[in-house]
Amino acid sequence: MEVTLTINDKKINIDIAQDEALLTTLRNLGYYSVRCGCETTNCGLCTVWLDGKTILSCAYPTFRAVGHSITTLEGLADEAAYLGECLASEGADQCGYCTTGMMMSAMALKREKENPTDEDIKAFLKGNLCRCTGYESQLRGIRKYLRGDEV
Amino acid sequence: MKHVGKGYKKIDSAMILSGRAVYTEDLVPAHALVIKVLRSPHAFARIVTIDTAAAMRVPGVVAIYTYKDVPQRRFTLAGQSYPEPSAYDKLLLEPLVRYVGDEVAFVVAESEKAAKQAMWLIKVTYEVLDPVLDIHTALDHPSVVHPEEDLHYNFPVGGDPKRNLACSYNHVVGDVEGELAKCDYVVEETYFDQAASQTAMETFRTFCTIDQFGRLVCTSSTQIPFHVRRHIAHALDIPASKVRVIKPRIGGGFGSKQTACTELICAFVTWTLKKPAVLILDRKEAMNCSTSRHAREWKVRLGATKDGIIQVIDMVAISDAGAYGTHAFTTFTAGEHKSVPLYNKGKAVRYSSNIVYTNHMPGGAFRGYGATEALWPLECAVTKLAKKMGIDEIELREKNLINVGETSLVYAPDEVLESGNLKEAIAKVKTMARWDERPKSWQIDEHHRGGLGIALAFQGSGIANIDNATVEIRLNDEGNYILYTGSTDMGTGSNTVLLQMACEVLGCPMEAMSCYEADTDVVPFDPGSYASSTTYVTGTAAKLAAEELRQKIMQQFATLLETDTANIDFDGLTARTLDDGRTMTTKEMTAKLSVGPTYGQLSATATFGSHTSPPPFMASIAEVSVDTQTGQVVPIEFYSVVDCGTIVNPTLAKVQAEGGIVQGIGMALYEEVRYSQAGQLETNNFMLYKIPDRTDTGKVTVDFVESYEPTGAFGVKSIGEVVINTSCPAIQGAILNACGAEPTELPMIPEVVFEAMHK
Numbered sequence: 001m002e003v004t005l006t007i008n009d010k011k012i013n014i015d016i017a018q019d020e021a022l023l024t025t026l027r028n029l030g031y032y033s034v035r036c037g038c039e040t041t042n043c044g045l046c047t048v049w050l051d052g053k054t055i056l057s058c059a060y061p062t063f064r065a066v067g068h069s070i071t072t073l074e075g076l077a078d079e080a081a082y083l084g085e086c087l088a089s090e091g092a093d094q095c096g097y098c099t100t101g102m103m104m105s106a107m108a109l110k111r112e113k114e115n116p117t118d119e120d121i122k123a124f125l126k127g128n129l130c131r132c133t134g135y136e137s138q139l140r141g142i143r144k145y146l147r148g149d150e151v
Numbered sequence: 152m153k154h155v156g157k158g159y160k161k162i163d164s165a166m167i168l169s170g171r172a173v174y175t176e177d178l179v180p181a182h183a184l185v186i187k188v189l190r191s192p193h194a195f196a197r198i199v200t201i202d203t204a205a206a207m208r209v210p211g212v213v214a215i216y217t218y219k220d221v222p223q224r225r226f227t228l229a230g231q232s233y234p235e236p237s238a239y240d241k242l243l244l245e246p247l248v249r250y251v252g253d254e255v256a257f258v259v260a261e262s263e264k265a266a267k268q269a270m271w272l273i274k275v276t277y278e279v280l281d282p283v284l285d286i287h288t289a290l291d292h293p294s295v296v297h298p299e300e301d302l303h304y305n306f307p308v309g310g311d312p313k314r315n316l317a318c319s320y321n322h323v324v325g326d327v328e329g330e331l332a333k334c335d336y337v338v339e340e341t342y343f344d345q346a347a348s349q350t351a352m353e354t355f356r357t358f359c360t361i362d363q364f365g366r367l368v369c370t371s372s373t374q375i376p377f378h379v380r381r382h383i384a385h386a387l388d389i390p391a392s393k394v395r396v397i398k399p400r401i402g403g404g405f406g407s408k409q410t411a412c413t414e415l416i417c418a419f420v421t422w423t424l425k426k427p428a429v430l431i432l433d434r435k436e437a438m439n440c441s442t443s444r445h446a447r448e449w450k451v452r453l454g455a456t457k458d459g460i461i462q463v464i465d466m467v468a469i470s471d472a473g474a475y476g477t478h479a480f481t482t483f484t485a486g487e488h489k490s491v492p493l494y495n496k497g498k499a500v501r502y503s504s505n506i507v508y509t510n511h512m513p514g515g516a517f518r519g520y521g522a523t524e525a526l527w528p529l530e531c532a533v534t535k536l537a538k539k540m541g542i543d544e545i546e547l548r549e550k551n552l553i554n555v556g557e558t559s560l561v562y563a564p565d566e567v568l569e570s571g572n573l574k575e576a577i578a579k580v581k582t583m584a585r586w587d588e589r590p591k592s593w594q595i596d597e598h599h600r601g602g603l604g605i606a607l608a609f610q611g612s613g614i615a616n617i618d619n620a621t622v623e624i625r626l627n628d629e630g631n632y633i634l635y636t637g638s639t640d641m642g643t644g645s646n647t648v649l650l651q652m653a654c655e656v657l658g659c660p661m662e663a664m665s666c667y668e669a670d671t672d673v674v675p676f677d678p679g680s681y682a683s684s685t686t687y688v689t690g691t692a693a694k695l696a697a698e699e700l701r702q703k704i705m706q707q708f709a710t711l712l713e714t715d716t717a718n719i720d721f722d723g724l725t726a727r728t729l730d731d732g733r734t735m736t737t738k739e740m741t742a743k744l745s746v747g748p749t750y751g752q753l754s755a756t757a758t759f760g761s762h763t764s765p766p767p768f769m770a771s772i773a774e775v776s777v778d779t780q781t782g783q784v785v786p787i788e789f790y791s792v793v794d795c796g797t798i799v800n801p802t803l804a805k806v807q808a809e810g811g812i813v814q815g816i817g818m819a820l821y822e823e824v825r826y827s828q829a830g831q832l833e834t835n836n837f838m839l840y841k842i843p844d845r846t847d848t849g850k851v852t853v854d855f856v857e858s859y860e861p862t863g864a865f866g867v868k869s870i871g872e873v874v875i876n877t878s879c880p881a882i883q884g885a886i887l888n889a890c891g892a893e894p895t896e897l898p899m900i901p902e903v904v905f906e907a908m909h910k
Contacts, residue, residue, distance in 0.1 A: 034170075037353075037354075039434050039435070040838050085164075088160040088165075090806070091806040094806060095353070096400065097174065097351075125845055129844055130845075133809065133810050135813065135845040139845070
């Protein structure tokens with residue numbers, strides 16, 4: 001089916017399968033920050049924004065995104081680069097495979113909650129799993145990002 | 152030092168955090184054929200008939216391969232230097248399927264949808280056989296998992312496949328029974344560890360293409376590109392000169408990618424069809440059809456005399472190899488060298504196991520590689536012994552701890568511990584956790600008790616007398632450097648660490664050197680990244696190569712500046728004559744070297760292998776809360792001090808420690824492996840196999856003590872694996888102190904702890 005999607009403020013007409021997940025559509029379009037880690041909505045690697053709120057694109061049918069605004073990490077380039085620097089300064093990127101999905105959640109948190117505590121950060125990012133870091137360095141990096149530290 | 156000891160960001164950070172095409176899946180060529188694997192629904196069965204006719208009629212299906220279509224050369228998927236100690240017990244496909252998930256057919260189609268549709272239409276009839284599902288009855292079971300005559304060992308590892316004995320190891324030093332009889336205190340316990348899953352966030356994946364010379368190019372998420380090349384050439388019976396293996400950025404490994412789960416299948420398809428093809432395992436397949444940690448049952452006895460000396464360490468295991476003997480022998484033997492030597496004052500040691508074939512998913516490599524498994528029962532038993540003797544569990548450990556310069560009953564005849572700040576690490580972690588200032592056991596509220604527990608751990612750094620790594624560094628025609636390595640950065644930052652070590656020698660800024668890794672056509676040989684080898688083995692090779700290149704550059708400057716090397720100060724980019732201050736940059740020099748018949752490119756290649764595998768050391772204290780009504784354990788804080796020799800990059804070393812501890816906490820408390828009675832692994836996704844999220848870990852506090860390992864460049868040892876080893880026994884000790892319960896199996900989920908409380 002032919003649909004019009006708005007991805008990172010750009011409108012695009014594409015042909016999709018009826019049962020296509022947004023994750024598949026985005027990867028087919030070259031948004032490689034969006035990744036598949038589990039197929040059971042447990043890992044958070046495929047996190048993107050729909051109208052500014054985080055969703056798991058592996059479990060979101062593409063046709064339902066019609067008429068909404070989809071944002072991926074690629075669409076938040078400058079802010080994502082800064083957050084990336086904050087994380088990298090703590091070694092929190094490691095393999096990087098889960099990190100971009102987690103960054104989408106962290107950037108959403110900044111918009112949704114003022115001055116979040118460590119416990120707020122952990123609760124908000126609970127659905128973003130990571131096997132490399134043990135999470136402590138991510139927390140340190142996110143604190144820097146939320147404070148706007150120079151890195 | 153200029154670079155060693157600096158917490159630089161990883162050199163690949165910006166690219167991996169911006170959604171660039173850097174991982175295997177991002178690089179798959181358009182129109183690559185999609186491979187799906189039809190897998191056995193039975194734990195043990197013989198394929199009687201297999202009919203692919205209907206499946207082949209699905210539009211878009213290109214080929215379906217069964218056991219009738221594949222080469223008949225047995226191989227191992229284990230990534231180890233040749234001759235591997237793992238049995239050659241596997242074919243690409245065969246009529247006997249040995250676990251739920253074993254390969255039955257490869258379906259190749261133009262789309263994933265077509266491939267999946269075709270899978271449903273393959274008709275297979277099986278003769279279902281009685282599976283071997285219990286390690287206690289596996290030996291001499293009526294069912295023989297590997298009845299084939301062509302199973303091959305490269306050298307004897309104590310195997311007898313007709314008895315389901317994949318391999319065995321029995322090392323006895325001294326008179327175990329006689330010494331135990333003389334001991335004033337003896338403890339005995341049985342411990343279990345499970346077939347835990349590595350769960351790298353990027354599952355196994357490979358794509359293959361044919362290059363302009365008709366050669367096979369295999370791009371794969373692997374830790375072992377050179378071993379993969381050898382395995383492909385062997386299994387497909389094609390010359391190694393026709394195979395190239397490339398590793399792009401990979402999404403974690405943890406040992407799982409030290410086994411070639413997808414490469415051979417994909418290579419077979421592309422080589423047969425001469426077309427690009429891709430194979431990606433989904434999460435369920437990745438957990439169900441790869442390799443795990445080896446499950447073991449340990450019977451441990453420790454004996455001590457009343458002076459507090461541990462006289463006997465007796466560790467006898469039954470180990471589950473699973474359906475194939477991948478890493479089966481070496482994970483067990485490696486565990487000895489990294490556990491038993493901690494306490495070296497005694498008179499007798501036995502370390503022994505039958506490692507049996509069963510119809511479970513095969514075991515393989517998982518961070519810790521046998522040490523994690525062996526330290527779990529040993530450290531629990533040492534705590535148990537301390538309790539029985541009525542002395543502080545740290546005091547007992549300190550009394551028996553190996554010192555630098557000493558040997559162990561299980562060390563090689565001329566082997567001693569060459570470095571380590573063990574006692575300082577223990578003292579530091581005691582201070583961090585306030586061990587001496589507070590009770591080890593306390594009431595938190597009506598239903599919760601708190602406890603502290605201790606564990607120590609060793610690991611190695613590379614494999615002594617086996618691993619060697621070669622590094623090449625070139626000075627390019629624009630005056631900059633490039634370092635070539637076959638080690639594989641799994642996300643740890645090992646590429647960055649290698650550059651830090653090389654730039655330290657050459658003196659240049661980090662930006663003046665780039666790194667090219669893990670392409671078998673381009674880089675010199677390296678076994679790959681496993682056995683905690685990269686910083687110590689490859690890093691030392693990098694230092695040696697940099698030293699040789701620096702010497703060559705100095706000589707060249709001396710020639711061009713018409714002076715001698717003693718008169719030159721060189722900072723890695725600019726040479727300056729000491730007497731008259733003339734300068735020449737590497738860029739100016741290489742411009743001259745790149746022209747005319749006289750000169751040429753400067754490069755240096757160096758190899759390092761070690762007679763020893765220096766152990767990093769870790770001391771940890773776990774603080775937990777136990778719900779005395781339910782048995783639920785909540786980690787509050789985990790304090791660790793690591794001695795990994797000289798720290799090259801403190802930021803990255805700290806993250807290694809934190810990540811390893813939390814992976815260990817997952818193994819200790821959450822990650823349950825459960826098989827159905829029919830032999831189906833049930834915990835095969837992230838809903839059922841619970842890896843820790845960021846609210847599950849408690850606080851993790853890491854510090855270091857530095858030592859200087861004389862055999863490693865700049866005094867380095869390893870860190871990647873030792874850090875997973877203390878979580879399980881430290882938490883067990885904390886639970887014991889908190890509520891008196893002594894759980895002996897992993898993970899220590901509420902029902903296990905609850906049962907232990909009421910034993």
